[in-house]
Amino acid sequence: MFKRIILIVMDSVGIGHATDAGLFGDEGANTIGHIEAVGGTLRCPTLKRLGLAQIADIQRDEEAVTGLFGRLHEISKGKDTTSGHWELLGHPVDVPFPTFYEGFPQEVMEAFTRETGYGYLGNEVASGTEIIERLGAEHLKTGKPIVYTSADSVFQIAAHEDVIPLDELYRICKITREKVCIGDYYVGRIIARPFVGELGHFKRTSNRHDYSRMPEKTLYWEILQQHNLQTIGVGKIGDIYAKVGISESYPTKSNAHGMNEAARLLGGQFKEGLMMINLVEFDSLYGHRRNVAGYKRALEDFDYQLGGFLDLLEADDLLLITADHGNDPTWTGTDHTRELVPLLGYWKGLTNPIALGDRSTFADVGQTMLANFGLVGDVGTSFLDYIAQAKS
Known part of the structure; x- marks a missing residue:
């Protein structure tokens, strides 16, 4: 037709x-x-x-x-x-996909650190814009990515593009999808949340990338x-x-x-x-x-x-x-x-x-x-x- x-x-x-x-x-x-x-x-x-x-x-x-x-x-x-x-x-x-209203369990974050080679900041339920303002200074100082979630089934990883370049952020997300959020922690999406700007004036970019679970x-x-x-x-x-x-x-x-x-x-x-x-x-x-x-x-x-x-x-x-x-x-x-x-x-x-x-x-x-x-x-x-x- x-x-x-x-x-x-x-x-x-x-x-x-x-x-x-x-x-x-x-x-x-x-x-x-x-x-x-x-x-x-x-x-x-x-x-x-x-x-x-x-x-x-x-x-x-x-x-x-x-x-x-x-x-x-x-x-x-x-x-x-x-x-x-x-x-x-x-x-x-x-x-329903699993959700984590109090952040991810310690075993998940230990796996994240082990598999990606990075520590982390956050690991809490938060607004993306709010958490990068609150933890942005420490992120710039330590180079650790900011991890957060929401009422949705997501594992979000935020990083300043000058601290963790896009390709590296995407690599971290891919590892998290394949080796960290698995089994009981198989969330709907791993989301790369890059941002730019100076302290107090951070802005998320359009370089977001989602890594969905498989149908x-x-x-x-x-x-x-x-x-x-x-x-x-x-x-x-x-x-x-x-x-x-x-x-x-x-x-x-x-x-x-x-x-x-x-x-x-x-x-x-x-x-x-x-x-x-x-x-x-x-x-x-x-x-x-x-x-x-x-x-x-x-x-x-x-x-x-x-x-x-x-x-x-x-x-x-x-x-x-x-x-x-x-x-x-x-x-x-x-x-x-x-x-x-x-x-x-x-x-x-x-x-x-x-x-x-x-x-x-x-x-x-x-x-x-x-x-x-x-x-x-x-x-x-x-x-x-x-x-x-x-x-x-």
């Missing part, structure tokens, strides 16, 4: 607490609704034209809706990036790849899926860079298959930092780029837009929130609204993409029939 499918993941753009949010302490969370309630009306006419205001608690525009829209429920047992993305491609996470089940990427379809990841997609089933990976520096890279690929080497784009700044710069104004501005900037991106679509392109979890910037703490996520869709020639209602798993997205190419996966229910009816 379509030759090319473009899937944009607005990292952390939730649209209201999930039915099981109480299990996560997130009942009442509402990322996009609270951004508008606190920060003022969201100026995102393109997203609203696709149906965002029909499924989220934001003000509706008078312009007619000409998009596909619905809400996705998550069945994975976590509210982290890996769980959300994996479920989208047919791999729900049935057993235990078949990802829908692999099914597409086995049938000679292109599988392209833009942004941190390659890292999230540990490059499994992904033939081409294009890291990016920002949301805007991600959209520009997607546009470049759309106009050139992307011919047939799936291109998936992660826009991480909603989450990393604004959600975790509880920055309502910044999050609102980022949504509006994305909406502006999206308007131009729609004009690049051809007759055999399907655009889908969703998220992987919530991160309400008005919520307590600094972590993700368990929320429903939006599902928006568009193709050239669509003139009427298509309401999909509530979908029982993120994997409906992946199953629909497979169905488009005459394939089928184990998890999810395709909504391709809704699209076919609208096109006929």
Whole structure:
């Protein structure tokens, strides 16, 4: 039906607490609704034209809706990036990844020191920006990397690029992935968190790199790849899926860079298959930092780029837009929130609204993409029939 499918993941753009949010302490969370309630009306006419205001608690525009829209429920047992993305491609996470709310056990840190050859600072639950300011002076003096975690299943390693060069930081992370965080400590991601600047003025850079755990089940990427379809990841997609089933990976520096890279690929080497784009700044710069104004501005900037991106679509392109979890910037703490996520869709020639209602798993997205190419996966229910009816 379509030759090319473009899937944009607005990292952390939730649209209201999930039915099981109480299990996560997130009942009442509402990322996009609270951004508008606190920060003022969201100026995102393109997203609203696709149906965002029909499924989220934001003000509706008078312009007619000409998009596909619905809400996705998550069945994975976590509210982290890996769980959300994996479920989208047919791999729900049935057993939560291990988390360490009091830092990592001594045996893990002893293994870290033994295997990497480095001591460490920190080893605590912390905000990344806060901990580098607090421990940065000691890091500059001792050369020891800063280790921290969060409510997510992550082992984060921060280092000043002038103290531990990028290649060395990446080597430390790779060793931690392969030899330290194993067995009962097999966390979802090891994350390199490089920073630059002077004492009191440190700034994290875009040279972050994630080392994901390996999937235990078949990802829908692999099914597409086995049938000679292109599988392209833009942004941190390659890292999230540990490059499994992904033939081409294009890291990016920002949301805007991600959209520009997607546009470049759309106009050139992307011919047939799936291109998936992660826009991480909603989450990393604004959600975790509880920055309502910044999050609102980022949504509006994305909406502006999206308007131009729609004009690049051809007759055999399907655009889908969703998220992987919530991160309400008005919520307590600094972590993700368990929320429903939006599902928006568009193709050239669509003139009427298509309401999909509530979908029982993120994997409906992946199953629909497979169905488009005459394939089928184990998890999810395709909504391709809704699209076919609208096109006929």
